[in-house]
Amino acid sequence: MLYLETITKHNWLKAISLQVRDDQLTFVARNVVSLAQLNFLDHFQAKGIFAEDEMVGFTLFGIDEKDQSYWIYRMMIDQHHQGKGYGKEALKLIIEDIRKQKEAHHSTITLSYEPENEVAKQLYEKAGFREVNGLLIENEQVSRYTF
Template identity: 30%
Template sequence: MDRITLQKVDESNFLDCFSLKLDAKQERFVSHPIRSLAQAYVYYKQCTPFAIYCAGQVIGYLMVIYDYDEEAYFIWHLMIDVQHQCRGYGRAAMEAALTYIRSKPFGDSSIVRLTVSPENSAACHLYQTLRFSATGRADEDEIELERVLD
């Protein structure tokens, strides 16, 4: 697997993010990049959207947001383009996001949360192997998972 990097979404790469695609069966699990990046714009004071790069090409995106009310970081909308799935890029992107969070204020002892559809077995497996566990809370049809950074 080639090394991946996270780069903040900006005017040089947002169109590449807009072009990312999922398999038709996956579209209900992740918001379209246009919608996600619009949310990042609205929450710009606390949200950082990242393009996921591999070999100079945008292959996915994810967003990190700090929720001041819950005093926790959230990972929003992890998406790997359908042509680049099943190669370990999602795991590498998550690990890079966790490293980024550790570098932020409160990141050294922070809680990281995310939500996932229980029907998205690939994502559930990924998060379980990254030591996320269920909180018992739900957001609509998605369950909330969390991990305390070490």
């Protein structure tokens, strides 16, 4: 069973040691970059994705200052744990975490991905995210989940 746990001074080294496969490096920023970026994101949180007591993935999500909507900026599963269904389960946990936190005026979660990343596209579609037709941000396809 998976669960999310906040990245702290006790587990951040494990978070930055997680890696995607070499062929996925163009799709996902390294976790060390995400943790650095967190210093400039007031309403975001970084969480480890855990299976039992082992961190198997990482996520960064929160309220974007530009549009005041919830965004999932990052989600990754370590290369040694891919193909086990963790991505699908982790995405459900992230949605549920946001659902518990959200204020009444928030009705969507937004994310973006490289259009060539078919695995991500399928994962997000199966979870209920729908592409915003024609909307690209920095050459990434935008998709939204509606509560």
